[in-house]
Each structure stands twice: as C-alpha cells, then as structure tokens.
Amino acid sequence: MSIYLQDIPLSEAQSIFHDALEKARLWRILETEEINLDEFSRGRVLAEPVWAKLSSPNYHASAMDGFALQAEATIGASPTSPLVLKIGLHTTYVDTGDPLPEWADAVVPVELVEPLDEKGQDIPDMRRSSAIRVRAALTPWTNIRPMGEDIIATQLVLPAGQVLRPVDLGAIAASGHATIQVSRKPKVAIIPTGTELIQPGQIARPGNIIEYNSIVLAAQVNAWGGLAKRYPIIPDDYEKIKESVLQAAGENDLVLLNAGSSAGSEDFSAQVISECGDLLVHGVAVRPGHPVILGMIHYSKERIVPIIGVPGYPVSAALTGEIFVEPLIGYWSGRQPFEPIEVTASLTHKITSPPGDEDYMRVVVGRVDNQLLAAPLPRGAGIITSLARADGIIVIPAGTQGLESGTKVKVRLYRSPHELENTIFCIGSHDITLDLLAQYLTSFSRRLVSANVGSLGGLVALRRGEAHLAGSHLLDLQTGDYNLSYIKLYLPETQVRLVTWVFRQQGLLVNKNNPKGIRSLVDLARPEVRFINRQRGAGTRILLDFELSKLGIKTRTINGYTQEEYTHLAVAAAIASQRADCGLGIAAAAQALELDFIPLFQERYDMVIPLRFFATDLLSPIFELMQSPSFRNSIAALPGYDVSKMGDFLI
C-alpha cells in the first residue's frame, strides 16, 4: 500500500472512469421499465419518446355550456333583430366537453341567449326553456374544440429523456397512454466505515464522529433520481469492509464507500478495491475532495460494478457526490445532467488557492447597490455548515493561485436567484442576537447573511459598498462614547444612520467554577493564566486594549494575547475545550457553552446603516422587529442584554 496519493486532474479522472464504464458496457442508459401513469410518475425519466395514440379531443367538443346549432340558422340575427330558435331537432343544450351533434357546426354560449317558454315568454330558468332568443349570427365552428385541437394522434408529445413534471403527466394521459416506459432508477449503495463513527442520537465521546455523510449522500442520490440504500456502519476492519463492499456490489449499480479513501493507517478502501477489482484512480486534484478513489468491483464474470471511494470530510463527500455521482445517475437515467444556474458576482475578499488543484469554494451571494457580491465562506473540508450556508460554489481552475478582491467570478447557484434578492448583508462585529434576527427575518422573506469581521471591518465593508449594515461597538478612547468618531473617520463620504441595537455586558469568560481564580483583567498577567484574544479591529479588542492601558498592563505579559478568534462563541469554545483559561466576551457566549462569567463593563452595540439602504423595503423588517415586543423580549431573555434603548437613533 502506497501512502502517497496520485493527484491527477479532474477531467483525466473522469475520462478514466468513463472508459472503464464503457469497457464494462456500463456507459449506457439502464434498463427501462413500464410503470402506470399516475401522480407518482413525477420525476421519472422517459426512456422512450411518447407519440400520441389518440387525438385530444378525440371528437368535436363543445367549448362552452350552451346550445349546439347550425350556424346557418343564425344568419341575420343582431341585437336589434333577434331570432328565436326552437329547442329540438337542430338546437340542443350541450355542456362544455359534450360531443357536438353530427348536424351541428356551432355553439352559442348560455350567457348570450335568452330562454323562452312554450309561449315565447321570457323565463329565468334555462333548463325549462322551450326556445332561445339569439341576438348575433354565428360563424361555423364557433365555440367548438375540433378533434385534435390539443393533440393529433401520432405526433410527438414528449421526447425521451424528459424528467416528468405534473403537466407532462396530463399531456401523456391526454394522448391515450395509461402506462409509460421509464428508465429504471439506478441503485446506489452507501457504506459508512470507521470505528470512530456513531449514529446521530448516540452519545458522542471525544474521538467519536457522528456519521451523517451517508444521510447526505443518500439524500443526494434520491434527489438526483437514484435509489439510495444505506448500509450499516462497518468498523475499520479490512475483511468486514471487503465483505460489505461485495454484498453491496451484488445488490446495486454503484457503490459509495465512505471514508478510508485516504492513505492513513486505517484507510482500507484502496486495498479492498484493488483486491476485488480495479483501482483506477486514487487521488484527484480537486479541493476539497482530494482523496477520491474510482474503481470497478469484479463481483462475478458477468457483473462489474463501479465503486467510488468517497473522502470522509463532509464537504469533500458532498462535493464528490455532485462531481462524480450526479452525472452518472443522470446518464444511467437517460436525462441531461443537472446544470446549475450561474451568475456573475464580485468577490468581497482576496482568496488564495492551491495552484495544482481545481478548487471548489463556497460563497454566500447577495446584492448590494445593484452589484452581486460573493463572500467566501470558511474553506475547511470539515465544515459542513459552509455547505449548508452556501448560496453557491466558485470553481477556481487548477493553475490559479488565487483571486483578488473585486474579481468577477462565476457562481454556480445552490439557491434560486430570487432568494438572493432578499438577502441582507450584515458585515461587522459579531453578536449572538444576529442569530435571533436571522431567525425572525425568515418570516419576512428576508435572509440575513452575517460575516464576522469585527467592528472596524464592518465599517470598511460599508465604505466599499459590500454590506447593507454593520454591527459595531467601537469605543472612542477619548470620549468614552461609541462608534460616532469612527464613522467620521472611516466613512467620511457616506451618509449613515446610527441606531442603538443593544446594551450588553462584557466580561471575562472562565471555566466552570473558575479554577484559576480569575477576578479581573489584572489576573491576565499571571503567567499560568492562558488568555484567548479577539482579532485586531474587533470592538472587544479595542475595549481590552483600552482597559489594559488604563491599568498599565503590558500586552506582552499576557500569555495568549496573540492567539486570536473571530467571534465571542469561538472564544468561549476555546475556553470550554481547555485551550485557554479565559477571554473577554459577552455573557451570552459564556452561558451558551456553560462557562462562568465575570461581568466587567457594559457597552453599546449599534447598527450602522448607510442612508441609501435605510428606508428600503429590503431592510424595513429590521426596523419593524426593533419595535416588536416578541423580538425584544427574546433578546432581553439572553443573559447580559438590555433592549431598553433599542431603535433609538443616534444619527
């Protein structure tokens, strides 16, 4: 077993896989099956074109509720000189859809006639009428749906390869079919492997990983028209993995073997595939996703089954599905591969990319000032939330080392363009209440996308036209006031409104029961106390530096001062996981991770909103919520929050 993976370009890997499938006679539409035409046919793929068996309508039909008659009999009728037609041999009531009597060639709608009784008197009830008065002449074939108006027997109704939509089912039925030929759904096995894996709901101990890749992959397969089967978790045991792979190959068209595709000490996928068939590719130059395996299992002389070794990192796994599994299911089903909608957006941050790899970067997308912006999400292959939060993907081709901020990029969308239009970009300081705001905004059809770059970073984003609003709590070291002087400095040319969001407590987050006996900022200088800091430009960092200088504490005496995190919750997490002993942050973050909190200061957290966004329809729900008792109460319920000034304008 080699511990070094190959690193071949994606297109080459795809072509090797394609050739092997072709050689095994598996590069073809799977068998067809005949199914009854009903509502459950939706989403199936037509394996054969549908040619009309019947015309529709298959007789001349009345297009209205009215009276069938001979057009000739109405010649001369006009509003002022009506004609009276006796109901009988050549004038008869027909409902919409009724066949036209053979002798008739027109229908006059009920609304246009006046019912008469036997004596020629007007009566209200059409059904008891003996004659009708007609006030207009009809031309032949008026209000008739001629045979074949919709469909003429033998014409093409739908081409093969059509993914059936509700209205397609109607067109097929109308053309005389009660059954249809569709492609069989490709059966896809998903085998999770790993001794460390546990099921959702089982108690997670350090080292345990909740197994959810199989859920994501199975849901993908089903969404793409396959039939997914999840197999039980197999521990890292060569023989057991081999047994499961062979069983799955016997029962399915494709096997996805999840994790163990790398080259670690317990990565058996490559070895199992080599032994049971052909290892075609081990390692593709795609990030995230790198340690993908492509192979063929020789189950028997007649049965060769493709297998994909899917990397264990969740983002890699989901992207491996999109890149390798979706097109194969599509081809086997006889449909076109899904083509995402692409938009062009402007990159908000400079990004770097490994030059040798095709790089799939997740972004959030929104419109600010008529410009579509793409803000990169965290890059790690382990960050499943980066996919759940993603509005789309940017593919950075191999050979590109990175892209400058402002570069126009093509984004393959995961959402409909309409959702992007309702996106509020809130870039700046992080506060836990933004999660609540995001939740409340959904009922207004607004999506809040918040990027945490600190208060100063938020003002810079506003200056560059990359956000609709920014949360900020920048303490003016001279005046003791918040934000105003910074706005003057950083946004000299932008008219803004400044509105109070909350007052909140800042203090020291420490472990439960405060084992190191930390009481104030003075304790940070103790050598055995490990501090975790916020990044430069964060309001909390400015507050810390201000208070430290007041106390005359040198920052270099603080152990961990250079260790930076970007959010309050990340600071809390660092302490909860014993990576640090304390950090400055908000009470709610302490409560979230069951830490103790030593309150030190109260600060104001404001929203900075450029005037041009202030009165827009997009942002109006935010102002509505600031006045909403339910929203204010849910924030006031968080520890350390005061909403009494929420909504007060400062500028």
Place this chain on the structure above:
Amino acid sequence: MSIYLQDIPLSEAQSIFHDALEKARLWRILETEEINLDEFSRGRVLAEPVWAKLSSPNYHASAMDGFALQAEATIGASPTSPLVLKIGLHTTYVDTGDPLPEWADAVVPVELVEPLDEKGQDIPDMRRSSAIRVRAALTPWTNIRPMGEDIIATQLVLPAGQVLRPVDLGAIAASGHATIQVSRKPKVAIIPTGTELIQPGQIARPGNIIEYNSIVLAAQVNAWGGLAKRYPIIPDDYEKIKESVLQAAGENDLVLLNAGSSAGSEDFSAQVISECGDLLVHGVAVRPGHPVILGMIHYSKERIVPIIGVPGYPVSAALTGEIFVEPLIGYWSGRQPFEPIEVTASLTHKITSPPGDEDYMRVVVGRVDNQLLAAPLPRGAGIITSLARADGIIVIPAGTQGLESGTKVKVRLYRSPHELENTIFCIGSHDITLDLLAQYLTSFSRRLVSANVGSLGGLVALRRGEAHLAGSHLLDLQTGDYNLSYIKLYLPETQVRLVTWVFRQQGLLVNKNNPKGIRSLVDLARPEVRFINRQRGAGTRILLDFELSKLGIKTRTINGYTQEEYTHLAVAAAIASQRADCGLGIAAAAQALELDFIPLFQERYDMVIPLRFFATDLLSPIFELMQSPSFRNSIAALPGYDVSKMGDFLI
C-alpha cells in the same frame, strides 16, 4: 342556482379566501411533527429553528493523518538541520479525525516526516517506525481542527421555514440532533367529477374525456410538499358529489373539487359548497381559469375545511393549482411560496387579451442573436400540451387589451435558464420530420422549438431575427424551382445557406376508401366535395394555387377554400373527423390518421439557415444528423419521403 358567474379580480378573491381562512383559524402553520433525521427528511420544512446541541467537532481533532506532538519540540527543525523525535510519550501517530492527545498542540502530516527504525535508519513503512525525522518547525495548533470549528453549541444552524436539502441534513446531524421538528404535510383531497370521465387506458368513445386533471393536481400537490389523495371519479350526481366532498373534508386539510365549477346544467360544485358551508367566490377574473370556486366546508362545529372548485379545462386546472393551492400549501408548511425565476424576453407576435382578466399566457423561450424571445403558444384552456411545451408564463395584467410584437415581457420560467440557451428556434413550414428531429436532438442536449407559420412566415421570422432556421418549400411559379427566388425577395440583406432537407410527396388526403371518389384537383370544384385549405403563405397553399391556375379552376368554386388550417396534421384531422372531405398535404399526415392518399406532386423541402448561425455549436448537431444513417433511415421509413439529397447545399 345562478348561471352567471362573478368575475372578481384575483387579488380580491385571494383576500376573501385569506380572510375566511383567518376567521376559521386556518391561516397558520399546520401542526408540527417530530421525525427521525434521515435521507427521507429531504424536502421537509423545519417548523422550528435548529440550534446546535453539540459543537462540531466536539473535541480537538487531528486534521491530517500524521503525528501529534508538542510544537515546542520542533523548534529549530529545518530542511538542512532536521530533528529526530522518538515515538512515544509525546509523539504519537493519529489518523484524521482522531482526538488530539491532551499533551499535544500540533500535528505533523505523514507526508512531511521520514520514518526511522530503532537504530535511526530510514525505513519505508511508517507503521513500523520507532522515530520520525522532522524538517520544519510547527506553530501551535497547526493541522488541528479545534473544537467548534464547524459548529459551536447553541448557535443557529438553520432557521425555521427551511426546506431541507441534503447538506442541511448533515449540518443538523453534526449539531447533535437525531430528530427534527417539521411541519406536518398538508393533506389535499382531489375529487374528479363528471359522468363523461374515464380512466387512462379505458376505451374513449365520443363524449368520453380521459380524467387526468387529478393526476396533474396530485403530482403538483406532492411536488409542493403536500400529501395528495385522489378520490374515485364521481358522476354528475348532486348527492354523490356532496357525500364525497364531506368524506374528503373529514379526511383532509383542503379539498379540490374538479370540474362542475362552472354554471352548466350539470355543474353542481357551487350548490354543494353552498349547502355544506360558505360559497365565498364563484368566478375569478383570470384566464384561463375563470370559473374557480373558493369556499369553506363546515364539516362539523370544530372542523372547517377550505375547498376549491377547480375548473375542468386542463390548463385552467393546472394554473388554479399554481395560483391558489401552492401558496396555501407553502403557508401551511411554514415555507416561503415558490418564486419562479423571471427573465425578460421580447414577444415574437402581437397578442390580444380580454381586458377584464389577468391573462396567463404560455410561451416558449429561446435566445436568437443574444435576444431572448418569447413565442406565444396556443391559448385554449383545453390545450394541455401548451403547458407541457411551455417554457414559461407571461401574466398580462387586467386592463391590458393586448401586447404588440416586440414588447419586452417578464416571463416566469418553468425551465432552468440553462435549458433555454440550448434551444433551437425553427419557425416556418411544418413537416412531420421536425418531430423526429426534435427527438434526435435531445441526445445532443438541444431542444427544438418549432412554430408552424408557413414557409413565408418562416422567411419573415428569419428577417426579423426571430429564428435560427426555417423549413421552406416555396415553389417559384416561373422557374419551377424552390425557395431561391423567395429568399432573394424576402431576405435581401441576410446571408443564408440553403440546404436540402427532403423530397416529399404532396397529394390529396381523403377518407378511407375515398367515399367521394376524388381523383385529382379537378374534383375540388364538385359542389358536394368539402375541401380544407392551408393558410396563406404556406408552401402547400402556393402549390395548390399554382396547380389550380394551370387547370383554370377558380378558387371561389371550391367549397371550403376559405377554411384554413396551419399544419398538415390539422388538415388530416379535419378530414378524419368528417369536417371536410379532402385537403392537400403530405403522405405521412394521411398515414398518421389512417386516411387514404392520392399522390400528385413531389416537392423539395429545404432548410434556410442564416450564415451567422450556420457554423455555430448550437446548430451543429443538425448537420451531424443529416449525415447520420440512423436518422436518415427513420425519415426514409415515413411514407412519401426521399432523403437521397439530404444535406446538399444549394447556396
């Protein structure tokens, strides 16, 4: 029972319905239910926000296969002066995802170390190594995924109202949930009524209508996240309809009563609804869809159930689903209503519209010369194929009498914009082989949209930049040649290629066994012979007029000369349905409808292709097909077709 419908504006109808639902306390999200998180959760709607229960990772994890160590121990290591670390207490192998030992603060990947045996000699196998050589210093926290890197406990993972996608399921599982709270699927009853209805597959006699609206509606409901239940067909019997409505109201959240919503003699819907509850709206100013009924069934004191009387015409029925049912299912589920993608396109034809109604017009959409074009489809409410073929809908607001050709219109798309890019617009003369071409093109990811406006109409469309190619068989009365002189006349400024498509037989279509003994064009002048003609500008019409003038037959002596149809198949259908005795057309149309055919002439049918489209990627599959034996053979198999010159260039 009033026979006159109301005609109230859509927005008013919606608001009346909304108020009645509100009053009945039904304008709310339906109950929630707890379901297991698995691949079948896809598509469900979160009834509550998901807040993280666990952090992910919930321990510091190795991000690589490698050796956990103390970063301090690597200080000074460099490519030229490596350090050797003994595997043991403070250097140990870890796989990706393994928890970091408490004493460790960095991981060096296997690729970057050299394995050594006990004696310090290099060995190939990492697993048997006793020490490792390191050639670079590590900073603390290198190659470690700190606890909470992906998700921090208590943070918002997904907001309520989210329609769950595969990756969302992963994010929820990662945050420690094994179950989720989703909204219950709204249950929707669909009751087809009508004595004339038969099931697909039953033999259709004149007057019978194949019942497929319930399939379309049920598939729509399921696609929108509801749970549809189709009830048996009920004949037009007041008591039976009432019984079925009450049963459905007892079992469902919404009842769709299909057909009988108008005011004909057998339209009982309004009466049943009035008797069982409140008839709120009868008739909405929307076309197609007009006779919609909105009401509430008072099933019991505690149970009020909304009911929609859905018009019987299939296009009306499907649009009633989109307009009234989808938003209600969306609201009940707690998700946002579906918002179609909108594009702006240029209308190819002038259209008229009833000024009082909001008019939903179906269009096909494609790009020609960088301009998005929308070509109207047949308007009839009975034409289900107009919905199956539609790429989108134009909503013409009430008060608009019509729109001029060239008007920019907003199209709500039914297809992804990507599919529109692969659309070939073929506008001109109709030929049956265009259906075959459409079918063959699907395997090239091309979609052929053909509009039948006759040969001259096709040249005009090319001149106006509204088509990629046109089929044409215009006989030059002077030269006896085809198309060339017309191209010079109609496209003087457009460089085109002219390529032979087929030679085909034109002749007289007559009923089986030719009951009127028709032999040649001379018979058309017989008074008892009813002729059916093609429209002006059609090649067949020009051919007819030419041959008639040669024979000295006056067109006014021909019974039916002014009755026009737009396609060969429509002519054949008129004859098959006894509306006419004969017409001029192609042999294949006769065969399609089992008519007899009297061959008279052979004519050339060409493709006219502007030079600027000729060598494009979009059209290249057409030229490939012209050379494909399989395609040529399938055309040659049609009666009266000769493909020996197919693909020959004339210009």
